[in-house]
Amino acid sequence: MGDRRRLYNLQSSRGDGHLVQSVSDDYDDEDLLLSGARRQPPSFNYIKVCVVAFSVVVVFFSGFFSHSLLISFGKPSSEHKIDNIGSVIDPSKIKEYHIELTKSTHLAGSQRNYELAQYIANQFHDFAFDNVELKNYSIRLPFPDEKKPNAVKLFDSSGEVQHTCRNIEVPLNDFEKNNPTTPLFNAHSKPGSVRAPYVYVNFAEIEDFKLLKENNITVKDKVVLARYGQTFRGNKVKNAADAGALAIVLFKDLLDPDRADRFPLSEFAPSSAGERGTIGTWDGDTDTPGWPSVQKSFLKADGPKLSAPIISQPITGDDAVVLLNALAKRDDFDFPENWQPGLLKNKTFGIGTGAEDGPQLEVTVNVDVRRVNITNVVGTITGYLEPDRWVILGNHRDAWTYGAIDPSSGTAAVIESARALGHFLNKGWRPRRTIKIASWDAEEWGLIGSLEWVEEKRALLKHRGVVYINTDIAEGGNCMSVDATGSPLYENITGTVLNTVNSGDFPKMELSGSGSDMYGFYCYAGVSVVNVNCASYSDVYHSLYDERNLFDIVDKDYKNLAKVSSSLAQLVVGVSEPAVIPGRVVEYGNRIQEWWDVLKPKVLQAFTRLKIDEELIHIMDDTLFELGEAANNFKSEVIDKLNSDSTLLEIRRANDKMMQFDRAFLVDEEIPGTMFYSKNILVSPSESNLYTGSGFPGLLQAVSTPTSTKKDVLLQLERIRWALNAATAVLKS
Numbered sequence: 001m002g003d004r005r006r007l008y009n010l011q012s013s014r015g016d017g018h019l020v021q022s023v024s025d026d027y028d029d030e031d032l033l034l035s036g037a038r039r040q041p042p043s044f045n046y047i048k049v050c051v052v053a054f055s056v057v058v059v060f061f062s063g064f065f066s067h068s069l070l071i072s073f074g075k076p077s078s079e080h081k082i083d084n085i086g087s088v089i090d091p092s093k094i095k096e097y098h099i100e101l102t103k104s105t106h107l108a109g110s111q112r113n114y115e116l117a118q119y120i121a122n123q124f125h126d127f128a129f130d131n132v133e134l135k136n137y138s139i140r141l142p143f144p145d146e147k148k149p150n151a152v153k154l155f156d157s158s159g160e161v162q163h164t165c166r167n168i169e170v171p172l173n174d175f176e177k178n179n180p181t182t183p184l185f186n187a188h189s190k191p192g193s194v195r196a197p198y199v200y201v202n203f204a205e206i207e208d209f210k211l212l213k214e215n216n217i218t219v220k221d222k223v224v225l226a227r228y229g230q231t232f233r234g235n236k237v238k239n240a241a242d243a244g245a246l247a248i249v250l251f252k253d254l255l256d257p258d259r260a261d262r263f264p265l266s267e268f269a270p271s272s273a274g275e276r277g278t279i280g281t282w283d284g285d286t287d288t289p290g291w292p293s294v295q296k297s298f299l300k301a302d303g304p305k306l307s308a309p310i311i312s313q314p315i316t317g318d319d320a321v322v323l324l325n326a327l328a329k330r331d332d333f334d335f336p337e338n339w340q341p342g343l344l345k346n347k348t349f350g351i352g353t354g355a356e357d358g359p360q361l362e363v364t365v366n367v368d369v370r371r372v373n374i375t376n377v378v379g380t381i382t383g384y385l386e387p388d389r390w391v392i393l394g395n396h397r398d399a400w401t402y403g404a405i406d407p408s409s410g411t412a413a414v415i416e417s418a419r420a421l422g423h424f425l426n427k428g429w430r431p432r433r434t435i436k437i438a439s440w441d442a443e444e445w446g447l448i449g450s451l452e453w454v455e456e457k458r459a460l461l462k463h464r465g466v467v468y469i470n471t472d473i474a475e476g477g478n479c480m481s482v483d484a485t486g487s488p489l490y491e492n493i494t495g496t497v498l499n500t501v502n503s504g505d506f507p508k509m510e511l512s513g514s515g516s517d518m519y520g521f522y523c524y525a526g527v528s529v530v531n532v533n534c535a536s537y538s539d540v541y542h543s544l545y546d547e548r549n550l551f552d553i554v555d556k557d558y559k560n561l562a563k564v565s566s567s568l569a570q571l572v573v574g575v576s577e578p579a580v581i582p583g584r585v586v587e588y589g590n591r592i593q594e595w596w597d598v599l600k601p602k603v604l605q606a607f608t609r610l611k612i613d614e615e616l617i618h619i620m621d622d623t624l625f626e627l628g629e630a631a632n633n634f635k636s637e638v639i640d641k642l643n644s645d646s647t648l649l650e651i652r653r654a655n656d657k658m659m660q661f662d663r664a665f666l667v668d669e670e671i672p673g674t675m676f677y678s679k680n681i682l683v684s685p686s687e688s689n690l691y692t693g694s695g696f697p698g699l700l701q702a703v704s705t706p707t708s709t710k711k712d713v714l715l716q717l718e719r720i721r722w723a724l725n726a727a728t729a730v731l732k733s
Contacts, residue, residue: 127422
């Protein structure tokens, strides 16, 4: 272990040997490996460079032409191999990490979150990682104003205050009483104060506002009351603003309202719970879009911080009941059954008339914008044969409160996966490809930490990124199975791995949205992604009750989290070890065809409306057929013919084609209906719900918008066609 550290590990240390900070924030890992040479006398350096250069030439020619460097097909060439990494996953270690991670609130940019960054870095150091980097970025974040708390007040028709909503939940045990946490707030809310009549708008989806309008109920210049669920909270705020509302108040409804046993007796949230969270319909640092906000950045914004279009404030379910009961009943509005709040199941409730002489809400939001340092931790295990090919595993660290579920369940699972890799490192094993394991900061505020790193490493990721594996909520509440979304390229190996920990067969892998840190890798850098999470959900998410005591209910022995940790470790090894990366372009091509078949009827409708020649549909069909044919030929003529006599060059060439397949769908132009970082014309988050992904998002937006022109639709079709042609060329080249 000591020799390995002297060869690869260049971080500075305290006297006790624990990591303090990476050598440099300005060089890539391969550059760092060479930095020690600069300290040698010039004459020695000259001799050393010559010797190294001669050795590289000898190895290159002996490897690629004389076949003296042959690979063991599908297995690591290292003398020491990993037989079953899942067998060393230890639930008791996961519990140990989880307890440390959830001791107190750790908002992005806070001292506690930085201490946890150091804690994770020290774990990676103890696991014998070759390099561990703590990377800081300077970011402005909008925090609640401690001196001027946010408030929601109910006024009656005479102007008297009838109720003041709580700005933090009622603590239910000693831990919550003794460990203060963040008040209820929506990050990126517009600051200010409004007072106006209010209307209940269900989930604040576009269809909900449409239904209200059809029943002559207006929300213009009103406050709207909406419940969480169905769609991303930022979309709710945008929909309310588009409908003319002045402010929105969001409440957490009861999941499974028939249940009487709720936290702290079960994983189901009580009516006293609220939900914090960002409402930005953008991701990344809006002060530095497209480049990282490093300490030495030339541009440092100090103007107004980008915020949502209207004021937004969350409240508890108990307070929502008071506000709902104060609203007038509407006999003339026959609302659908799915408008019934679980908090008032089988009870009548009002949606409000919006009349000026009715009850009113005053919503006040104060914001304290502060510049803070956020810190990513990235640990590296350098590959012995392909150090310039990166298999990346990551999870965010910051939390709105204590983060037992979100994100510390995932963080603990990732640390244990890292320990399992370290276990085999200490036995002499080393992966074929480089493995990087990351702990991202400021994910909750809009995926900021991971996107800053992707911005900084984007050029390298396009050449070196094999796959990014993400997890977030690894235990959502009595997790009986592990699920995954992501790129169809890795659906096969993901299903194989998950079937080792689940009882049933893994279904088709759905697309990922922008709800976690895989977004920047897939949509901005074109790196294939797999997002692994628990298949169940607990509605204590983002509340005061997302704390360690919850695990005594949902996963007391941490065996469920061990399943996720095992899955992550197996995926990392399964992609970093084989000579041929386990991508499946044929299956990917088939999935693209399925997306096109689903979208085609809408495209035909738009063609009819805009009088576009349907012959273009046949051209698209032919383009997809050529892609499928190229994928099948690539499998039969390249992949299936690789064997133990294949050279490193032949293997490398095949792998590069699979790596570049997802990159072929990146475009430089803006894709309609998506966010700034969505440059993947094939798959990007849906504009209507940023939690989900959609196939052909730009075309979907064009054919679904009544005001789209013929040019709008044809432009998206043309861009998709050439992206598909590019993917075909990648496989044929």
